[in-house]
Amino acid sequence: MSLKSSVSPNYARRKAVDLIMRGLVLIATGLAIVPLVLIIGYVMIIGGSALNWEFFTDIYQPPMTVSMPNTGPIDPNDPFANLDLGALVGSEPATGQAGAGDEKGADILEAPPRGGVLHGIVGTMLITTVALLIAMPIGIMAGIFLSEFPDNSVATTVRFACDVLSGAPSIIVGVTAYILIVNAKGPDGQPLGFTGIAGSIALTFLMVPTITRTTEEVLKLVPEATREAALAMGATTWYSTFTVVVPTALSGIVTGIMLAFARGAGETAPLIMTVLGSNVLMTNLLEPMAALPLITYRYTESPFPSENTLAWGSAFVLMMLVLLVNILVRIATRNRLRMR
Amino acid sequence: MDEAAQQSRLLSGFAKTIAQAKERAAQTSHETKIEAINFNFFYGSFQALRNISIRIPSNQVTAIIGPSGCGKSTFLRAINRMHDRTPGARGEGQLMLDGVNIYGDLDPVKLRRRVGMVFQRPNPFVKSIYDNVAYGLRVQGIRDRRILDEKVETALRRAALWDEVKDRLHKASGTALSGGQQQRLCIARAIAVEPEVILMDEPCSALDPIATMKIEDLIHELSASFTIVIVTHNMQQAMRVSDMTAFMLMDRETRAGELIEFGPTDEIFTNPKDKRTEDYVTGRFG
Numbered sequence: 153m154s155l156k157s158s159v160s161p162n163y164a165r166r167k168a169v170d171l172i173m174r175g176l177v178l179i180a181t182g183l184a185i186v187p188l189v190l191i192i193g194y195v196m197i198i199g200g201s202a203l204n205w206e207f208f209t210d211i212y213q214p215p216m217t218v219s220m221p222n223t224g225p226i227d228p229n230d231p232f233a234n235l236d237l238g239a240l241v242g243s244e245p246a247t248g249q250a251g252a253g254d255e256k257g258a259d260i261l262e263a264p265p266r267g268g269v270l271h272g273i274v275g276t277m278l279i280t281t282v283a284l285l286i287a288m289p290i291g292i293m294a295g296i297f298l299s300e301f302p303d304n305s306v307a308t309t310v311r312f313a314c315d316v317l318s319g320a321p322s323i324i325v326g327v328t329a330y331i332l333i334v335n336a337k338g339p340d341g342q343p344l345g346f347t348g349i350a351g352s353i354a355l356t357f358l359m360v361p362t363i364t365r366t367t368e369e370v371l372k373l374v375p376e377a378t379r380e381a382a383l384a385m386g387a388t389t390w391y392s393t394f395t396v397v398v399p400t401a402l403s404g405i406v407t408g409i410m411l412a413f414a415r416g417a418g419e420t421a422p423l424i425m426t427v428l429g430s431n432v433l434m435t436n437l438l439e440p441m442a443a444l445p446l447i448t449y450r451y452t453e454s455p456f457p458s459e460n461t462l463a464w465g466s467a468f469v470l471m472m473l474v475l476l477v478n479i480l481v482r483i484a485t486r487n488r489l490r491m492r
Numbered sequence: 493m494d495e496a497a498q499q500s501r502l503l504s505g506f507a508k509t510i511a512q513a514k515e516r517a518a519q520t521s522h523e524t525k526i527e528a529i530n531f532n533f534f535y536g537s538f539q540a541l542r543n544i545s546i547r548i549p550s551n552q553v554t555a556i557i558g559p560s561g562c563g564k565s566t567f568l569r570a571i572n573r574m575h576d577r578t579p580g581a582r583g584e585g586q587l588m589l590d591g592v593n594i595y596g597d598l599d600p601v602k603l604r605r606r607v608g609m610v611f612q613r614p615n616p617f618v619k620s621i622y623d624n625v626a627y628g629l630r631v632q633g634i635r636d637r638r639i640l641d642e643k644v645e646t647a648l649r650r651a652a653l654w655d656e657v658k659d660r661l662h663k664a665s666g667t668a669l670s671g672g673q674q675q676r677l678c679i680a681r682a683i684a685v686e687p688e689v690i691l692m693d694e695p696c697s698a699l700d701p702i703a704t705m706k707i708e709d710l711i712h713e714l715s716a717s718f719t720i721v722i723v724t725h726n727m728q729q730a731m732r733v734s735d736m737t738a739f740m741l742m743d744r745e746t747r748a749g750e751l752i753e754f755g756p757t758d759e760i761f762t763n764p765k766d767k768r769t770e771d772y773v774t775g776r777f778g
Contacts, residue, residue: 303579375615377611377613377615378615378617379577380574380577380609380611380615381611381615381616381617381678381681382617382627383574383577383604384572384574384604384608384609384611384682385604385605385608385627385628385631385681385682385685386601386602386604386605386628386631386632386685387601387627387631388601391631395627395630396617396619396627399618399619400617400618487618487665489618489619489620489663489664489665489668
């Protein structure tokens, strides 16, 4: 009898179980990242191929093989100003399919992609930044309240409300914003209408719970000893919170804000109900605006292959934008002290 | 006849009072800094300290010893009201700093500027070494760079840390130092604001012997300018660093901490009056 078996008679069985469990965990992990790899890979391959310099510097251009005659300056207040009705008529499915030899229809379907998503980049950045500027102070302050004064009925209620709201379908948030803002009567008795700022507010509804809860969680991780040290120095509670507790948890709070930014930048449903979308470059938050997810949403179902390419490119740019902002913010807020 | 008897009784009472006062004066040649008279402390309905009466002398090191759970940390933290954040914690009776009741008229923020604290585990802030030491000064509203520089250097020198950190004051985080250095940084942080009292809650329990030795040397030097109250598990440490020693014990039935004996350290360790003190210091339990 070997020493090994005398020490643990079921050694072989335990080893086998360990091996099987490790395999199962590995398979599950692999399955979990399959969708991620598929989505990112697909968007990168198809969307990435749509990219060129024009894509970042130009706004939407209707699919054409020949340049349109100049019809004069575009009215910047008309979101559909350069929606080319002529091209749409030419591409009616009936015409396109029945008359395969129809020169015009065939031309448009085979038209190379042109134009860009500058209006979408500008719109998304503006709407999301404004939303973040509103959501950040509210979310961070509420998070501080929940973490530093955790045991009272207000905190319990707020915590519950945040959890419900962060799980709420975004279309409901959109409808709410539509009723409260877009459809609300302005001073002139007319509805306020679709505006960029309405979209920002709708996104705020989605961002605040995320920021609040992550702020609360990371502040709770700050050791009690750190708070006591500050208090023992004669600091008041708010002074110790803002000079010691928040800076200690800063990277975690930034993570929460970036999560909220990524979620806000990618939301589509609330924007459909509030900013409507636009094909021209709009920088006025009191007007309908363009946004990258709206471009993706609208042109994915377009019959024109060139517009489908635009939608993929827009999706890719959105992904890269979120990534870029994330990296820049991390560099800006990283701790410059030597920790070792 | 009656009157004469009354007078002699009064006289003998008077003589007794004087004798007591003399005895007390001999016991504590230093001025009293912190005084507790029948001080009780509660966590909710649980009584953690019962009838603590003690006079902690100024500019001396007073050690509080006793087995785990005897309330020594509770008493120490009561002195600068660190329990205020704990729901249901309250102090009753007299606990006075320079004759002013800590649980009465003193604002906790003002109190803590006069009573600094060093904790069991080193707890530097995730800030530069300089900002760690300057924190208490900034709390007091000092913004003048020259004054801050000067006070930070003084505090770090007194904490015997200056030479080790002077070339990375602004570059390294306080948490980048070794454990012993971190604890000396915490001491520097506490003395930078020049408090009157420094409370130390087992300041060496997380440190190795060499770091412990450095802290103990430091306590010796600091006692010239500060009143130091140190809680320790380690009786040898109490013997080495303290002038006065208080022995506390938990009552078996009520689980409330009580002060058993208080006196000069050499008396507590060589000639204790109470049997329980003797048992503890000779290592018969604890």
